[in-house]
Amino acid sequence: MSKQLILITAPFNCPHCTRAMTELPPYCEENGWEFIEMQNTREEDDFPVSTYPTVMIRVNEELKNTMNGYNFGSLKTQLKKY
Secondary structure: OOEEEEEEEOOOOOHHHHHHHHHHHHHHHHHOOEEEEEEOOOOOOOOOOOOOOEEEEEEOOEEEEEEEOOOHHHHHHHHOOO
16 A cells, blocks of 8 residues: 655745654654655746645545644544544
8 A cells, every 4th residue: 555645835934844744754753654845936836726735635645634623633543544
């Protein structure tokens, strides 16, 4: 099973993004998730997100959930479903 946690971070200094970048990589490594961080660039507006960070959960190449903002407890609850 392929499990990916995709974190889309802000193109500016975002304290929530910084906290997510600290907490998520070790959690992903311990629990079998591939961690991918992508910074959204203002010029290109790569990803249609309204809140930073935005977290996407992809399992077996299928997007299962998108969470706006960062709440480590809620995110762990979602990840345990897969």
